[in-house]
Amino acid sequence: MPKIVAIDRGNNHLLDEIELETRAGIKSNSVQKFLQSVKKNNADIVCSCIDETSRLTIAHLPNNKDKFTIKRRSHYQHSEECIFHAMRNLAYDEDKDQYRPVIFKEPKVPKKKEHRSYIDSEEKVKRYTYRHFCIDSFSKAISKVFNIKNKHEDEDIIHPVEMYSTQEYFKALTSVFLESTMANGKNPFEVMPAGSHLSYGITRASLDEITEGVIILEEYHTRDEAFRELHVEISDHRLQVTQKLQKNMGNVLAGPYAYIAVYTRDYADRKIVRLYTYAIEEVGDTFSFIESGLEREYAREILDQNIAFIKPITGHEYETVANKQYANDERPDLKFRPDYIEYRDEGVCIVEVCGYPDDEKYMRALEVKEKHYKSLEENGKIAKYLRCTKH
Numbered sequence: 123m124p125k126i127v128a129i130d131r132g133n134n135h136l137l138d139e140i141e142l143e144t145r146a147g148i149k150s151n152s153v154q155k156f157l158q159s160v161k162k163n164n165a166d167i168v169c170s171c172i173d174e175t176s177r178l179t180i181a182h183l184p185n186n187k188d189k190f191t192i193k194r195r196s197h198y199q200h201s202e203e204c205i206f207h208a209m210r211n212l213a214y215d216e217d218k219d220q221y222r223p224v225i226f227k228e229p230k231v232p233k234k235k236e237h238r239s240y241i242d243s244e245e246k247v248k249r250y251t252y253r254h255f256c257i258d259s260f261s262k263a264i265s266k267v268f269n270i271k272n273k274h275e276d277e278d279i280i281h282p283v284e285m286y287s288t289q290e291y292f293k294a295l296t297s298v299f300l301e302s303t304m305a306n307g308k309n310p311f312e313v314m315p316a317g318s319h320l321s322y323g324i325t326r327a328s329l330d331e332i333t334e335g336v337i338i339l340e341e342y343h344t345r346d347e348a349f350r351e352l353h354v355e356i357s358d359h360r361l362q363v364t365q366k367l368q369k370n371m372g373n374v375l376a377g378p379y380a381y382i383a384v385y386t387r388d389y390a391d392r393k394i395v396r397l398y399t400y401a402i403e404e405v406g407d408t409f410s411f412i413e414s415g416l417e418r419e420y421a422r423e424i425l426d427q428n429i430a431f432i433k434p435i436t437g438h439e440y441e442t443v444a445n446k447q448y449a450n451d452e453r454p455d456l457k458f459r460p461d462y463i464e465y466r467d468e469g470v471c472i473v474e475v476c477g478y479p480d481d482e483k484y485m486r487a488l489e490v491k492e493k494h495y496k497s498l499e500e501n502g503k504i505a506k507y508l509r510c511t512k513h
């Protein structure tokens with residue numbers, strides 16, 4: 123996951139760092155606290171996307187002096203995936219902090235050869251911004267369905283935390299779309315280009331197994347709150363793009379996936395314009411998002427045991443779920459995004475699933491996280507920290 127790193131202005135030493143997946147994350151408490159401390163220490167912040175030298179600027183939000191935002195500095199380069207890329211404003215209104223409808227449009231084909239590289243960059247920025255839109259939407263739906271499922275009339279009684287069903291999740295995702303505002307003031311359904319359709323649900327074939335240009339989607343339908351099978355054309359190029367958008371530590375995970383797609387409808391023919399997939403593990407009528415093969419095994423275990431949990435995909439979920447497991451002021455700040463936050467009989471447990479034990483950089487980062495979680499455990503802020511390694 124992309125990171126923002128705080129460094130000492132004098133000697134360039136690393137002071138602190140925080141993960142930041144999408145621009146929505148800047149508003150989260152954890153990132154705001156991080157920025158506050160950077161300001162206080164008079165440190166610099168850099169983006170980790172290219173080589174940890176792309177300096178960024180912290181600015182006050184114009185309408186709220188207590189909140190910070192992050193701006194790029196024009197002479198530093200960022201990767202096309204990065205939320206601070208110079209062309210990002212084409213696809214994301216940076217003043218309003220809202221996505222632009224253009225992320226759902228079919229890519230332009232360059233007329234002249236010399237326009238090619240500009241259009242290529244523009245298209246890459248749009249498709250990565252579409253990815254950010256999908257991640258934000260999946261993430262908001264996790265908090266939303268969790269809060270709906272665990273809201274009780276009798277708030278004085280402590281109820282055990284319950285897991286939601288797959289169908290309840292996609293119903294919540296529908297509400298997330300209806301409640302989101304794009305840069306032109308409309309919701310994602312309202313800004314679909316003519317003849318295009320916003321589709322979401324589950325797809326079961328692994329991306330590397332799809333041949334003959336057809337993907338089978340199990341599309342969620344709001345009217346009857348059910349999934350319906352649908353065959354949609356997908357080009358090899360679009361399939362490759364989808365694989366690239368999904369890549370985790372260089373790997374494309376096997377299906378099933380939760381998906382958000384845009385397809386065009388032309389009589390009977392449907393053709394994928396945009397497709398974002400996030401690997402999931404399903405058990406019975408519920409599921410978990412997963413980021414590695416080992417997480418798939420681990421998710422299966424806790425779903426089988428009927429343990430309620432949050433699988434954070436942006437890190438924003440933890441702050442936005444309401445639950446009585448901690449008294450409000452006792453909920454500890456998490457500096458990192460754990461793999462799982464579980465609500466077990468003994469209390470709240472944090473789990474890291476050690477998915478890439480051979481990757482040195484990954485393991486070093488894991489050790490830093492573990493130090494933080496273990497201190498929360500020692501101080502009684504969480505019941506337990508657990509590391510899951512290969513079975």
Ligand SMILES: [Zn+2]
Pocket residue numbers: 169170171172176199200201204205206207
């Ligand atoms: Zn960057």
